[in-house]
Amino acid sequence: MRTPDRFLVFGRPVLGEEECAAALDCLRRRWPGTGPQVAQLERRFVGRKGGGVAVAVSSGTAALHLALAALGVGAGDEVITSAMTFCSTVHAIVHAGAAPVLADCDRRTFNLTAETIAPRITPRTKALLVVHMCGRCCDMDPILALAGRHNLLVVEDCAHAIEASYRSRPAGLLGDEARTVGAAVLMGAVLLLLQEVLPWSMPVVAVAGMAVGAAVYGVATLALGVPEATAAVERVGRVLSRVR
Numbered sequence: 001m002r003t004p005d006r007f008l009v010f011g012r013p014v015l016g017e018e019e020c021a022a023a024l025d026c027l028r029r030r031w032p033g034t035g036p037q038v039a040q041l042e043r044r045f046v047g048r049k050g051g052g053v054a055v056a057v058s059s060g061t062a063a064l065h066l067a068l069a070a071l072g073v074g075a076g077d078e079v080i081t082s083a084m085t086f087c088s089t090v091h092a093i094v095h096a097g098a099a100p101v102l103a104d105c106d107r108r109t110f111n112l113t114a115e116t117i118a119p120r121i122t123p124r125t126k127a128l129l130v131v132h133m134c135g136r137c138c139d140m141d142p143i144l145a146l147a148g149r150h151n152l153l154v155v156e157d158c159a160h161a162i163e164a165s166y167r168s169r170p171a172g173l174l175g176d177e178a179r180t181v182g183a184a185v186l187m188g189a190v191l192l193l194l195q196e197v198l199p200w201s202m203p204v205v206a207v208a209g210m211a212v213g214a215a216v217y218g219v220a221t222l223a224l225g226v227p228e229a230t231a232a233v234e235r236v237g238r239v240l241s242r243v244r
Contacts, residue, residue, distance in 0.1 A: 041231040
């Protein structure tokens with residue numbers, strides 16, 4: 001048995017003085033909630049990905065949940081996803097009110113394929129939630145073609161593939177019908193990227209259903225925004241360091 005002094009940390013982030021200073025600056029300004037640091041992080045993430053619309057949310061589960069909700073996935077619908085994934089992928093489908101349907105993955109890549117998805121499609125299938133595992137994108141062209149033939153929505157779970165690409169296209173922005181989720185890697189600061197899917201509504205939904213001026217938008221939802229300090233640390237962090 002591993003003793004407390006030999007505790008094995010899973011996914012320890014790399015933090016330097018610049019990240020610590022960024023977080024401390026937010027505390028000194030007494031701005032703990034969503035604000036300009038979050039907006040700057042979103043702009044830089046879009047620059048890093050080369051397109052799309054970014055909305056910072058509190059976790060990967062939140063990003064997937066909001067993506068499904070924005071697409072109208074709900075009760076009575078089925079969403080096909082990978083049997084090889086973290087439980088949060090399935091939890092997001094359940095939170096949206098839909099039924100998860102698991103499809104097998106390719107034993108070489110651990111990814112879904114069009115061939116493993118096709119037998120799982122039923123008249124109730126509303127969306128495909130594909131998971132890019134271990135930094136390797138799914139073979140998306142056949143999957144998108146399959147989705148097009150059956151009029152299905154597509155959500156990409158990019159938690160493992162924030163910097164991955166598929167045929168020179170960035171993960172999370174694959175195909176005209178792709179609805180996109182991308183993940184930053186610290187303290188649950190996750191980016192929801194959307195391509196031509198109600199981008200104006202997502203900041204409203206992410207911040208407890210409230211629009212500019214705190215006017216209620218009429219959406220009953222959770223408060224899923226990102227704190228300023230988290231966004232500040234991500235903004236100066238390693239993943240986005242090549243974008244200024």
